[in-house]
Amino acid sequence: MLPVLSIGPLTLPVPGLLVIAGVALGTWLAEKWAPRVGLPAKWVSDVLFYSLLAGVVGARLFMVLRTPAAFAAAPLSIFSLNPALLDPLGGVLTAVAIAVWLAARRGVSWLRLADAAVPFLAVMQITWALRVAANGEMFGLPTRLPWGVNLWGAVRHPTQLYWAVGAVALLAWVHAQLNRAAARTTPPPAGWLFWPFVALSAAWFVFVAGFRGDSPVSPGGWRLDQVSGLVVLMGAAVAWRRLQEPAKQDDLTASSAP
Amino acid sequence: MKVLLRGWWWRWPGWLLVLAALVWTAARRTDPAALVQGRPPAPQVGFQAPNFTLTTLDGQTLTLAELRGQPVILNFWASWCPPCKAEMPAMQRVYEAYRARGLQIVAVNYTATDPLPNVQAFVDQYGLTFPIPLDQEGQVFAAxxxxxxPTTFFIDADGVIQNIVIGGPMAEALLRVRAEALLTSGGK
Structure with a gap:
């Protein structure tokens, strides 16, 4: 756990730095690998930039809409730099909406753009896992395993590190898939990278969540983080499976590069 | 057998992933009480806030556990800290707005590094009316x-930490959002 890093008189918030590093590295990697998905590097980089910007603005607007009384009492807070005043779901919805709109404007399938965004998502997954580790969140159940970590009064499963290790392995898998795609003569169908990536990420999250000591639990004893991961996994798996059908293999026109 | 091997389930391993995840999710069902049982107090979301007893600036004794039953905003500050100066007026306004509904604000001063005359001058300058416990040894800061x-803990009426904000200054709207959450739904 390392929420802040003190360098002389400077105190730097480690979780925030990790997110910024993830955005920078993820955007760079997505731009570098975009040609392997059949999209122009500069365009992918621009779409990511504008979507992220819109995501931040959308996250604040959703927060204002959700809690209007608080902002009516302190209107200047709308411009506050506090990340805690951002609504994560609102931010993601806005960023995705803007990305889909930009793709449609250029005549690119949103799934093809999603394939190009996978390196960005894979890097963000790693930095997010490290971010929760720095905050001491998503801590594990007590364990006697030799790699247990002492946190919050007990030796616990290092669930954040389990998550991070899986996310690193997924990034390596993404790299291998993109190398294979670059060697192919015909482009794979749109979503060929995105759906398996989402399915594998969700499956790993479901696995790791089983060791968490802070899961929200439903009355029936189901861990809600596992259940939500399972829903995402099943949705992505269905989409992934549909890509295997012969008709989809030939359907390259709608998803071809501009 | 040949028919089975020709099926999509043989060529596509994704279904195994879904099946394994389903089995694992069912196997890891748990009693919610078991997750929190035996947790020692700790300065982390979901844990009981560590108790302390300190003398306040006006000579009273304040014990955090005695505030159980009311939501508490527990702020750590020092007069030499610029973001603390920036957020204290908002803290006072929020205290005045929510005090009648039972919200308590406790602002622990890092007296180990902050001379008492400076603390008193700061409190007078900003007209702070909530309790200011003095951490002379720094043991509460360590706990x-x-x-x-500044660092701020948002503690519900059961004494459980619901949110933590490290650094500042906090926007007044954030204080109001968190205060409202603590008062309406226990912050959960």
Whole structure:
């Protein structure tokens, strides 16, 4: 756990730095690998930039809409730099909406753009896992395993590190898939990278969540983080499976590069 | 057998992933009480806030556990810390707005590094009316692992930490959002 890093008189918030590093590295990697998905590097980089910007603005607007009384009492807070005043779901919805709109404007399938965004998502997954580790969140159940970590009064499963290790392995898998795609003569169908990536990420999250000591639990004893991961996994798996059908293999026109 | 091997389930391993995840999710069902049972107090979301007893600036004794039953905003500050100066007026306004509904604000001063005359001058300058416990030895700062000033813990009426904000200054709207959450739904 390392929420802040003190360098002389400077105190730097480690979780925030990790997110910024993830955005920078993820955007760079997505731009570098975009040609392997059949999209122009500069365009992918621009779409990511504008979507992220819109995501931040959308996250604040959703927060204002959700809690209007608080902002009516302190209107200047709308411009506050506090990340805690951002609504994560609102931010993601806005960023995705803007990305889909930009793709449609250029005549690119949103799934093809999603394939190009996978390196960005894979890097963000790693930095997010490290971010929760720095905050001491998503801590594990007590364990006697030799790699247990002492946190919050007990030796616990290092669930954040389990998550991070899986996310690193997924990034390596993404790299291998993109190398294979670059060697192919015909482009794979749109979503060929995105759906398996989402399915594998969700499956790993479901696995790791089983060791968490802070899961929200439903009355029936189901861990809600596992259940939500399972829903995402099943949705992505269905989409992934549909890509295997012969008709989809030939359907390259709608998803071809501009 | 040949028919089975020709099926999509043989060529596509994704279904195994879904099946394994389903089995694992069912196997890891748990009693919610078991997750929190035996947790020692700790300065982390979901844990009981560590208790302390300190003398306040006006000579009273304040014990955090005695505030159980009311939501508490526990702020750590020092007069030499610029973001603390920036957020204290908002803290006072929020205290005045929510005090009648039962919200308590406790602002622990890092007296180990902050001379008492400076603390008194700061409190007078900003007209602070909530309790200011004095951490002369820094033991409460250590118990709460305060690495950066200001740091603020939002504690529900059961004494459980619901949110933590490290650093500042906090926007007034954030204080109001968190206060409202603590008062309406226990912050959960």
């Amino acid at each position: 709460y692992r305060v690495y950066s000033l």
